[in-house]
Structure formats: structure tokens, C-alpha cells
Amino acid sequence: LNYPSKLVEEAVLEIAKLPGIGKKSALRLVLHFLKSGILPTQKLTFALENLVKNTINCSVCFSIADEELCNVCSNGKRDKRIMAVVADTRDLMAIENTNQYNGVYHVLGGVISPIQGIGPSELKIEKLIERLSQDAEIKEIILALSPTMEGDTTAFYIKKRIEHLNLKISTIARGIPIGGDLEYTDEITLGRSILTRVSF
Numbered sequence: 001l002n003y004p005s006k007l008v009e010e011a012v013l014e015i016a017k018l019p020g021i022g023k024k025s026a027l028r029l030v031l032h033f034l035k036s037g038i039l040p041t042q043k044l045t046f047a048l049e050n051l052v053k054n055t056i057n058c059s060v061c062f063s064i065a066d067e068e069l070c071n072v073c074s075n076g077k078r079d080k081r082i083m084a085v086v087a088d089t090r091d092l093m094a095i096e097n098t099n100q101y102n103g104v105y106h107v108l109g110g111v112i113s114p115i116q117g118i119g120p121s122e123l124k125i126e127k128l129i130e131r132l133s134q135d136a137e138i139k140e141i142i143l144a145l146s147p148t149m150e151g152d153t154t155a156f157y158i159k160k161r162i163e164h165l166n167l168k169i170s171t172i173a174r175g176i177p178i179g180g181d182l183e184y185t186d187e188i189t190l191g192r193s194i195l196t197r198v199s200f
């Protein structure tokens with residue numbers, strides 16, 4: 001691309017570093033910012049800066065939180081006897097959006113992937129085991145991981161590690177297309193697969 005100005009070029013190159021955004025889309029956004037003026041642009045940069053500076057991980061479930069406890073963990077109406085183990089906050093949000101689940105979560109921060117060099121120690125698996133051994137309230141674990149090879153590997157690993165705790169272990173794999181992503185599964189299908197979860 002030939003840029004009309006150095007500043008336009010700089011902005012385009014920065015925005016094009018974002019996932020899924022090429023230089024053409026970045027240019028469209030840059031021209032949009034120029035048109036909309038300083039106030040909306042400041043609001044956006046402030047929101048992003050605030051987000052990155054001030055969000056933390058929930059000290060119990062490791063979901064994204066603004067305070068020590070996330071919205072789910074601090075909610076007294078949630079059923080603390082059921083815990084869904086998810087790979088990341090996007091999957092947690094997908095399950096929340098089904099409105100079929102009232103338990104709590106544990107966010108692993110990814111799945112085991114030898115190809116990408118992610119082993120159990122890179123994930124919150126020890127924290128999960130620690131949490132399960134300390135919290136006598138939890139009776140059932142739903143392994144809500146994508147039915148991919150990495151998701152299955154992670155589920156089997158966790159199952160092995162927690163088997164001795166005598167909890168009910170279930171999985172929501174049924175109803176989700178094999179190799180599919182939780183995030184892209186439609187809400188009705190995902191909601192149904194939580195209700196009809198099967199013993200793992």
C-alpha cells in the first residue's frame with residue numbers, strides 16, 4: 001500500500017497486528033478514526049488501556065475479573081456443587097450465554113498441546129486439584145472442553161488426576177461436532193449438551 005502520510009501508515013501497521021485484521025481493514029478503521037474525531041478515539045484508547053491495566057484473574061476460578069472474585073464466584077445464587085472446567089473465558093461466556101448452567105467454573109487458560117509446547121504445568125490444573133481437595137462443597141465436575149485432540153487429551157489427563165477424589169465426572173462432548181470449537185457451537189446445542197451431559 002502507498003500511504004498518504006507517515007502517521008496513517010504507522011496507525012495502519014499497528015492495527016494490522018491485531019488478529020484477523022489485514023492492512024486493508026486496518027486502513028478502513030484508520031480512516032474511520034480520522035472521520036470520527038478525537039473524542040470517540042480517546043474513549044476507545046481509554047477503554048483499552050483501562051482494560052489491560054485493571055482486569056485481573058479471579059482468585060478462585062481464574063476467569064477475567066475486575067475485582068478479586070469474578071461475577072460468577074461472587075454470586076451467592078450460583079450452585080457451588082457443580083463446576084465446569086473450561087479452556088478459556090470465551091468458552092465460559094459461550095456456556096453462560098446458553099442460560100442452562102448455574103454452577104461455577106474453573107478456567108484452565110488453554111488445553112494441553114505438545115505441538116505448541118503447552119504442558120499441564122502451563123495450565124491451571126494444579127490449581128484445579130488444589131481447589132477440589134480443599135472445597136468439600138464440589139460434587140460434580142463437567143469437563144467442558146472442545147472435542148478436539150487437545151481437548152480430549154486434557155480431559156483424560158484431568159480425569160486421571162482427580163479420579164481418587166470420588167467426584168462425579170461428566171463431559172458435554174455429545175452434540176458438539178467432533179473437532180468443533182465450543183465457542184462456535186450454537187447456544188441451543190451447547191445448552192442441550194450441558195443438560196444431557198454424560199458420565200466420563
Ligand SMILES: [Zn+2]
Nearest residue numbers: 058061070073
Ligand atoms: Zn471466579
